[in-house]
Amino acid sequence: xxxxxxxxxxxxxxxxxxxxxxxxxxxxxxxxxxxxxxxxxxxxxxxxxxxxxxxxxxxxxxxxxxxxxxxxxxxxxxxxxxxxxxxxxxxxxxxxxxxxxxxxxxxxxxxxxxxxxxxxxxxxxxxxxxxxxxxxxxxxxxxxxxxxxxxxxxxxxxxxxxxxxxxxxxxxxxxxxxxxxxxxxxxxxxxxxxxxxxxxxxxxxxx
Numbered sequence: 434x435x436x437x438x439x440x441x442x443x444x445x446x447x448x449x450x451x452x453x454x455x456x457x458x459x460x461x462x463x464x465x466x467x468x469x470x471x472x473x474x475x476x477x478x479x480x481x482x483x484x485x486x487x488x489x490x491x492x493x494x495x496x497x498x499x500x501x502x503x504x505x506x507x508x509x510x511x512x513x514x515x516x517x518x519x520x521x522x523x524x525x526x527x528x529x530x531x532x533x534x535x536x537x538x539x540x541x542x543x544x545x546x547x548x549x550x551x552x553x554x555x556x557x558x559x560x561x562x563x564x565x566x567x568x569x570x571x572x573x574x575x576x577x578x579x580x581x582x583x584x585x586x587x588x589x590x591x592x593x594x595x596x597x598x599x600x601x602x603x604x605x606x607x608x609x610x611x612x613x614x615x616x617x618x619x620x621x622x623x624x625x626x627x628x629x630x631x632x633x634x635x636x637x638x639x640x
Contacts (some may be wrong), residue, residue, distance in 0.1 A: 478516035490620030553640035
């Protein structure tokens with residue numbers, strides 16, 4: 434056991450030394466048992482190579498509970514323009530985000546909120562692609578946090594040889610799991626929906 438602990442400490446030190454900012458070394462701490470963070474972001478466009486973050490929401494999950502009182506919701510001021518096609522989705526116009534935070538400040542707040550906890554989300558890959566692109570100049574590395582895709586969990590429980598095609602739309606997932614729906618493309622609502630799906634799938638497998 435002591436050998437494993439020594440290895441972990443050496444590995445954590447090596448990763449911390451690779452950080453451009455050692456203030457975020459806590460990302461490599463051991464995650465609190467049974468804790469996760471459900472995450473959602475709204476973006477300026479649908480191209481992860483160019484998208485800027487307009488809003489971020491994150492909610493902590495502890496055991497079988499969603500701790501709504503422990504949430505983060507941030508508005509971010511982009512440097513560039515917002516794609517009109519994206520405005521039609523999330524409703525955030527240029528004038529709506531002018532009082533938002535600088536992206537560096539928002540990312541710092543997010544990192545301190547999530548710490549080393551695994552991340553949960555619906556189509557989380559897109560959000561992480563944008564976040565990691567923006568974080569690498571700030572951290573020197575990508576986020577080390579484990580990620581859990583709730584549509585993947587749903588697929589794994591639903592797919593069979595006789596049912597190879599699974600509807601992964603959020604509406605279908607919520608209906609199948611008998612979960613309430615909320616207005617979409619509000620990042621806090623979307624993070625809450627992903628957290629509900631995650632806990633329902635863990636607690637009660639779909640049959």
